Amino acid sequence: MTLPNDYMSYEVLWTPNGDDLVVKGDNLEFLRTLPDESFRLIYIDPPFNTGKVQTRQTMKTTRSATGSRIGFKGQTYETVKGVAFGYNDAFGDYWEFLEPRLEEAWRLLTDDGTLYLHLDYREVHYAKVLLDALFGRESFLNEIIWAYDYGARSTKKWPAKHDNILVYVKDPNKYYFNNAEVDREPYMAPGLVTPEKAALGKLPTDVWWHTIVSPMGKEKTGYPTQKPEGILRRIIHASSEPGDWVLDFFAGSGTTGVVAQNLNRRFIMVDQNQEAINVITKRLGSNLLGPSVAFIDFPEISAVE
Numbered sequence: 001m002t003l004p005n006d007y008m009s010y011e012v013l014w015t016p017n018g019d020d021l022v023v024k025g026d027n028l029e030f031l032r033t034l035p036d037e038s039f040r041l042i043y044i045d046p047p048f049n050t051g052k053v054q055t056r057q058t059m060k061t062t063r064s065a066t067g068s069r070i071g072f073k074g075q076t077y078e079t080v081k082g083v084a085f086g087y088n089d090a091f092g093d094y095w096e097f098l099e100p101r102l103e104e105a106w107r108l109l110t111d112d113g114t115l116y117l118h119l120d121y122r123e124v125h126y127a128k129v130l131l132d133a134l135f136g137r138e139s140f141l142n143e144i145i146w147a148y149d150y151g152a153r154s155t156k157k158w159p160a161k162h163d164n165i166l167v168y169v170k171d172p173n174k175y176y177f178n179n180a181e182v183d184r185e186p187y188m189a190p191g192l193v194t195p196e197k198a199a200l201g202k203l204p205t206d207v208w209w210h211t212i213v214s215p216m217g218k219e220k221t222g223y224p225t226q227k228p229e230g231i232l233r234r235i236i237h238a239s240s241e242p243g244d245w246v247l248d249f250f251a252g253s254g255t256t257g258v259v260a261q262n263l264n265r266r267f268i269m270v271d272q273n274q275e276a277i278n279v280i281t282k283r284l285g286s287n288l289l290g291p292s293v294a295f296i297d298f299p300e301i302s303a304v305e
């Protein structure tokens with residue numbers, strides 16, 4: 001297990017043989033305590049364009065701590081980033097918040113690991129260009145469109161009813177992917193295939209029709225940005241195996257951990273919002289099977305030289 005050697009030493013808070021973790025605190029500082037190449041799957045669903053206030057501070061810390069971007073695409077990345085930041089101030093702020101966290105994600109992925117970055121149509125195009133430069137264009141696996149049908153419909157433009165999930169792998173020659181376990185979909189024209197095929201259903205494509213968390217359903221926690229378990233189930237089934245560690249450092253209501261636990265994966269979830277931790281605690285509390293879960297208040301644990 002190796003910690004990045006240009007970082008300050010941190011107390012080791014996690015080991016692969018330890019408990020599943022729920023961490024309350026800023027994700028960037030916590031991520032820096034984790035050893036390289038520890039997670040086969042990282043799913044993140046960052047808040048859209050709300051990182052402005054904390055952005056400026058975290059960038060300073062990160063730059064002085066990490067120095068140059070060894071392992072990334074150096075000059076190309078800096079150039080692409082410069083162009084994107086210059087073009088759109090709001091996105092520049094947002095990306096300055098996300099960028100050091102995505103660098104950590106890259107560092108923390110195993111060499112056969114996969115990152116799922118959940119965004120919406122306003123950010124995804126900038127993010128695609130920047131992640132191509134950060135991970136390498138050859139590491140781009142998919143853009144998943146999660147399409148849903150809920151809420152009011154604009155009459156002034158085509159109503160936007162989808163989210164975008166960018167999928168990048170650490171190494172395009174090694175990544176793990178297995179859709180055999182993934183839930184299948186009904187054929188649109190079942191009469192055109194054999195009854196056996198129609199009964200089995202077809203493998204999902206990169207367009208996933210899935211309802212949002214129903215305001216009336218039993219999955220609903222009340223956390224405003226909660227994502228459906230069905231979306232996470234597909235991701236976790238396809239890009240990890242039982243026993244693998246899954247990381248979600250924008251955990252919100254804890255959907256990733258709940259699904260990971262149900263599918264016998266291990267997990268770390270991080271969120272800085274106490275309300276999120278309360279919801280997660282309640283959600284996990286109802287599932288007493290599997291390994292135990294430790295709760296950490298990260299800011300109370302200080303770095304050691």
Ligand SMILES: C[S@@+](CC[C@H](N)C(=O)[O-])C[C@H]1O[C@@H](n2cnc3c(N)ncnc32)[C@H](O)[C@@H]1O
Pocket residue numbers: 025026027028045046047048223225226227228249250251252253254255256270271272273276
């Ligand atoms: C869009 S929500 C995630 C929702 C989640 N996927 C779910 O299913 O409930 C984003 C979360 O990121 C958290 N967050 C934002 N900035 C953070 C930071 N710097 N460190 C840790 N958590 C952060 C917010 O508190 C929020 O709960």
